[in-house]
Structures are given as structure tokens and as C-alpha cells.
């Protein structure tokens with residue numbers, strides 16, 4: 033391999049339209065302030081600080097307000113504090129701020145608590161799935177958009193909120209879009225209840241004689257219905273650095289949009305001269321180029337997923353060893369959604385003195401977060417996105433170029449504490465060709481989860497729901513059909529009782545929620561809990577290219593001839609046995625260390641396994657709360673495979689004469705992924721969980737089943753087809 037100096041120095045062109053290049057470098061200043069004073073000073077210096085009064089006035093005057101301001105201008109951290117100080121929580125109500133991602137909700141809440149000089153969980157807190165730090169005194173609450181949707185199930189008027197701020201609305205996650213529609217309804221309902229209350233009360237006091245008995249009764253019954261719902265109108269603020277203000281304004285009936293001018297620090301943007309044939313290699317070279325040639329500051333690199341991140345991490349470590357000892361001071365830190373939260377938080381810890389940190393991240397670190405120390409961003413320009421084919425009912429993940437607004441958000445992660453640099457690994461001309469914004473997720477995903485939630489919220493007419501951008505009729509109909517086939521909906525398209533309601537309570541994809549419910553009837557819920565947990569993480573095995581044979585031999589002892597689901601159960605159980613035998617009486621840290629070693633010896637990805645164990649515990653809590661019976665089928669794996677067939681019948685496939693498979697639902701020709709334990713065996717009939725589209729259509733997570741089980745266990749589908 034060529035040395036870095038010879039091998040791959042990239043030439044970058046600098047974008048002539050850099051922003052605000054004249055800013056002084058704050059690192060050069062000696063800071064005489066204490067941390068508290070420093071924070072106060074920092075807050076005053078944010079561009080948003082100069083428009084505090086105007087923003088508060090606009091929120092007072094408008095029920096819905098759209099705020100667009102540069103990344104880092106202070107929207108997320110400051111606006112809630114401005115509104116709190118202006119009295120928006122005076123009557124005990126709360127300001128809610130939604131984020132598309134958990135990590136943003138957590139880190140921003142921590143930062144704002146520190147800025148307010150309060151303990152997290154007091155005035156300022158966060159609430160995300162499985163982790164709630166709020167208390168009765170929380171008035172500024174950061175949360176994920178999905179969590180607010182779940183709150184609406186219990187409190188349809190969202191009565192405890194005076195203001196809801198939908199942050200990073202440009203991301204247009206499916207949850208954001210559903211939330212926007214829902215918030216519009218809540219706003220209407222709340223202004224109706226407050227107007228009606230006002231009208232009725234006015235009538236009762238001013239015109240008592242004109243109010244006949246019936247009307248009075250009606251009015252009283254309405255007031256009773258609204259018991260506890262003396263709601264002031266709900267204020268709604270939509271924010272982002274890069275959203276299409278006009279589209280949002282139109283959706284909210286001509287809502288006002290305000291723009292906050294200015295950014296805190298400049299970020300210089302660089303492009304490559306030519307297109308890069310291998311963006312991972314280009315990223316690697318750029319990382320080392322920065323490390324060897326640029327001044328101090330950490331590096332943030334955007335990659336598309338766990339596998340890519342882990343392979344770049346390995347390559348960095350290998351290449352570091354080729355550098356002289358004094359230049360090996362580069363540490364890696366990883367962040368992606370399948371990583372447990374406490375591990376994700378590690379990227380926020382400063383690098384030890386004398387070291388530079390390189391953070392390898394997915395788009396989880398793209399918006400809202402401030403990672404202290406980041407001065408350089410490396411952006412290859414790709415993202416893994418969901419894609420859905422409603423005709424085939426198939427969802428897949430594909431790697432696609434980012435949009436302009438994503439590129440802008442990524443570069444915005446530098447320049448938050450001082451001037452920064454962003455290296456885009458594509459030519460400037462390519463940037464111009466990118467889409468302005470990302471296609472809303474609701475237009476490219478399976479909607480069964482969303483529809484289940486809307487039904488549980490009492491929205492029955494899904495086709496008539498006021499989406500900001502309506503998903504296609506075909507995908508709504510396909511998802512309704514899937515929910516019906518899973519037994520979540522009745523013939524009248526209402527949520528079924530109890531199955532539909534139970535499914536809506538579980539924070540999982542409907543197909544997995546149903547699998548758990550079915551497993552309690554098949555007496556194999558213990559096995560299904562493990563399966564669902566293991567399916568929720570990225571690849572459980574870790575197969576380095578150079579140790580392929582060794583890995584194959586080591587993992588053989590877990591392999592089940594029946595398929596990947598049973599193999600996963602074997603791994604999980606083996607790890608349990610190992611922990612029980614080897615770690616009795618040891619501290620948590622020691623046990624974890626020993627388990628990591630065991631994973632390494634067995635070519636198991638210890639991160640994925642730990643995460644699966646975590647998820648397992650959380651889902652088990654849910655199913656126990658719901659009163660499902662957690663029993664094991666013991667060694668009767670036939671029973672478990674029948675349950676898999678009953679659960680995942682929509683994803684069944686039959687072997688074709690030439691060794692490929694035909695998915696029964698869509699008719700697509702697919703191939704077993706080489707990572708599957710059934711890659712060689714190729715049984716006659718299988719069910720699978722995932723379709724991955726690269727140059728081939730691969731299916732993963734596969735179990736062998738008997739073809740006849742399909743019509744026996746899923747007659748609603750297979751008898752209908754014949």
C-alpha cells in the first residue's frame with residue numbers, strides 16, 4: 033500500500049462563495065471567564081440573541097410560525113428559553129420541542145439544562161422511547177417526534193403543551209409528517225374548544241334569558257366533555273436551517289415565516305476536482321490528509337451504515353500503524369443508530385490531550401447535534417435511504433446521493449465553536465445537480481406503522497387525512513391490506529380488538545408486533561423475543577475478509593440447518609450460558625469485558641449483541657405489561673418455525689429450478705444473501721425478513737418452512753390467492 037504522502041493526497045477546490053470568512057478565531061483568545069460566564073457570553077453572541085423580542089412577539093401574534101435560520105444560529109437551544117422567559121409556561125404548561133433523532137433530543141436537553149443552570153429533569157428534560165428524564169416541574173421538554181405521537185394516543189389535545197416546536201422539519205421523517213397533520217387537527221380542536229367555551233360562557237352571562245333549556249343542557253354537556261380541556265390555543269413553531277418555507281406556509285394556511293440572518297462561525301467548503309470512484313477510499317485518504325496537514329480539531333465523517341463505519345474504522349487503525357509513532361495520535365469514535373445510547377454518547381467525550389478524534393457517523397449526527405471539538409467535516413455525499421415499492425409491497429434500503437439540504441446540515445456540524453472546514457468528496461458541479469431537499473420519507477416507506485398509529489389515534493379515514501404531502505393511494509391501500517392480513521384491522525377497516533390495539537401499543541413494526549402476539553399463542557414468546565431483538569440490530573456476525581475461513585469454522589457451532597432465526601437464537605442463548613457460567617459475582621464492567629472477548633473469539637459483533645440484549649429487555653417489559661404469556665417451546669423448534677411462518681407469511685419464497693427464489697407476494701426473483709446459513713442449502717420453501725437491493729436482490733434472515741404451512745397458518749392470504 034502506498035504511504036499516505038505518496039498514495040492519495042486529494043486536491044480540493046475551494047468554493048469561492050464561502051461564508052463570512054472574516055471572523056476572528058476564538059481559539060486564539062485567552063478566556064478569562066468561568067464556564068457559567070462563558071456560557072452566558074456564548075448565548076449573547078448567537079445570531080438569534082439579537083432577535084429575541086421579535087421572535088417572542090411573532091409567536092404571540094401567530095398561532096403557527098415558521099422559523100428559518102442558519103445551522104448553529106441558536107434556534108434549538110435558545111428559542112425554548114426565550115419563550116419560557118416570556119411566560120409561555122406561566123400556567124404550568126410545557127414547551128415541547130421535537131427532534132427526528134434520539135441523540136439530538138438527549139444532547140440538546142443536557143446543553144439547555146446546563147445553560148439554564150438547572151439539573152436535567154427539573155425545568156429542562158428529555159423524553160425518548162424507553163428513557164424519560166422529565167418530572168412534574170419540567171417546562172422545556174425535548175423529545176423525539178415519534179414520542180409526541182405516542183403521547184397523543186393518551187392525550188389527544190396534547191393539553192399540557194402551550195407551544196410545540198417541530199425542529200429540523202426539513203428532514204420530513206415519516207413521524208414529522210404525521211405529526212404535522214395531527215398538530216394541525218389539535219390546533220383546530222383546541223381553538224374550537226376555547227372559542228366554544230368563550231361563546232357559551234358569553235351567552236350564559238350576557239344573554240341568559242335567550243338560552244333555552246335544551247341549549248343550556250347541550251352547552252353544559254359540551255363543557256363537561258371538555259372537562260379539563262380549558263385549553264388555550266396551541267402555538268406551533270416549525271424550524272429548520274434548510275426548509276421550503278413556502279410549502280410549509282401553504283400547508284398551515286399562509287402561516288408567517290421569519291428568517292434569522294447570520295451565522296456564528298464561517299465554514300469553508302471544499303470540493304474534489306474529479307468524481308471519486310470509491311468514496312470510502314476517498315474518505316480514508318481525506319481523513320489522513322487532514323490529520324497530517326491541518327491544524328488541531330476533530331474530524332466528523334459521514335458514512336452510510338454500521339458496516340461501512342466498522343470497515344473504515346479497521347482501515348484507519350491499520351493505516352495508522354504505518355505512520356511514524358508521533359503521528360499515530362488519532363482516535364476513532366463511532367455513532368450509528370444501532371449502537372446503544374450510552375455508547376453513542378461516547379462521541380461527545382473530548383479526545384485526550386495530544387490526540388485528534390475522528391468520528392465516523394451515519395446521518396444520525398447530521399442535524400441538531402453539536403459535537404464539541406469538531407472542526408472538520410468529511411462528506412462523501414451519500415446516505416442510506418428507505419425505498420418502497422407499493423405494487424410489490426416491498427421496502428428496501430438503498431444508498432443514494434444526499435440532497436442539498438442534507439449537505440448543508442452536514443457542513444453545519446463544523447463551525448459551531450469556531451471556524452470550520454467541510455470537504456465534500458465530489459466536484460462542485462455535482463452539488464448543483466443534487467435535489468434541493470430529501471424526498472419525504474412518507475413517500476418512500478411502508479405505511480403500515482403510520483396507519484396503525486393513526487387508527488389508534490382515532491383517525492379512520494386515512495385517505496382523507498390532511499398529510500402535507502399525500503402518500504400515493506397505492507401505498508396507502510397496500511399498507512391497509514397488509515394490516516388487514518396481519519389481523520390488525522376488521523372488515524370495516526377499524527382497529528381490531530384486541531389484536532390491533534395490542535399491536536399499536538408495541539413500539540415495533542406491525543409485523544414484529546404481530547409475531548410477538550402470535551408467539552404467545554404458540555408458546556414460544558421467549559424465542560420470538562430473542563428473534564425480534566436480534567433482527568433489530570445490524571449483522572450479528574463479524575467476518576473480517578482476511579479471516580473468512582477462521583470465522584466460518586468458529587461460527588459453525590451456532591449454525592442451525594433450519595436457518596438464520598434459529599442460528600440467532602443459538603448465539604443469544606450461548607451468550608447467556610457464557611455469562612451465567614463465567615461472570616458470576618463479577619462487576620458489570622468486568623462481565624462486559626469478558627463477554628467482549630468471547631464475542632471476538634467467536635466472530636460475533638459484540639456491539640450488536642449488547643444492543644440486542646438491551647432491546648430484548650425493553651420489549652420483554654412491554655409484552656409483560658400487556659399480559660402476554662412469556663413461555664418457551666424448549667427444544668420443539670418445529671413449533672417455533674411454524675410460528676415464524678404464521679408471522680412472516682407475507683415474506684414467503686419458493687425455490688426456482690435454477691436455484692433462485694420467487695417471492696410469493698410480489699413475484700420478484702430474489703437470491704439468498706451469502707451471509708445466510710441457508711446460502712448453500714437452498715431449501716424448497718422459506719420465509720425471510722429483509723430484502724437488500726445492491727446489484728442483486730438479496731434476501732436475508734431466512735428460515736426453512738413447509739410450503740403446506742402457509743395455507744394452514746395464513747389462510748386469509750394463501751387461500752385467497754388460489
Ligand SMILES: Nc1ncnc2c1ncn2[C@@H]1O[C@H](COP(=O)(O)OP(=O)(O)OP(=O)(O)O)[C@@H](O)[C@H]1O
Nearest residue numbers: 103104105106107108109110143273400402448449
Ligand atoms: N452540547 C453543546 N456543547 C457545546 N456547545 C453547544 C452545544 N449545543 C449547542 N452548542 C452551541 O450553541 C450553538 C447553537 O446551537 P443550536 O443547536 O441552538 O443551533 P441551531 O440553530 O438549532 O442549529 P441546527 O440548525 O444546526 O440545529 C452551537 O453552534 C454551539 O456553538
